[in-house]
Amino acid sequence: MGSRLPEAAELLAACLASGAGPVAAADAVGRTLGGPLGEALRRIAAEVRLGGDPARCWQRLAVVPGACDLARWMARSVTTGVPPVAAVTRFAAECRAGRARAAGARARRAAVLATAPLGLCFLPAFLAVGVVPVVIGLAGVMTSGG
Known part of the structure; x- marks a missing residue:
């Protein structure tokens, strides 16, 4: 469910x-995203429209991994009247940055994992072409007494 959170944050910020x-933003984003996260957003919008406590409804979004801050800001906007657009936009930017960092880390890890087999292929060749002839030459010199 949390993997769609960056897209949800971006769409909520845009709305x-x-x-x-x-409420309208949550409903629109929920219909657009679909899946468990979209269903959760649509449920929040439906509960608020049916008369549920908006702050309590938005707090239910906190069960989504990584969405605690988003749930808190949306609930706070209902109780204080402060528009959540700046906080949600900042959250979306943080999600984008986190996703970029994770992608960079995965790329670095893949590069390391790709070089391990290459090293295993070159190690025997290095031993056979570089080290063994030197050892044989030294052994020949040592045994011939020269």
């Missing part, structure tokens, strides 16, 4: 920046 309210 909120365009002037949509938190």
Whole structure:
């Protein structure tokens, strides 16, 4: 469910920046995303429309891994009246940066893992072409007494 969180944050930020309210934004993003995260957003919007406590409904989003801050900001916007667009936009940017860092780490790890077999292939060749002839030459010199 948390893997779609960056897209959800970006879409929520875009909806909120365009002037949509938190409930309408959650409903639109939920319908767009689909899946468990989209269903959770649509459920939040439906519960608020049916008269549920908005702060409590938004806190249910905190069960999504990594969405605690997003849930807190959306709930806070309902109780304080402060528009959540700046916080959600910042959260979306943090999600993008985190995803870029993770991709870079995976790429570095793949590069290391790709060089291990190459090293295993070159090690026998290095021993056969570089070390063994030197050892044989030294052994010949040592045994011939010269």
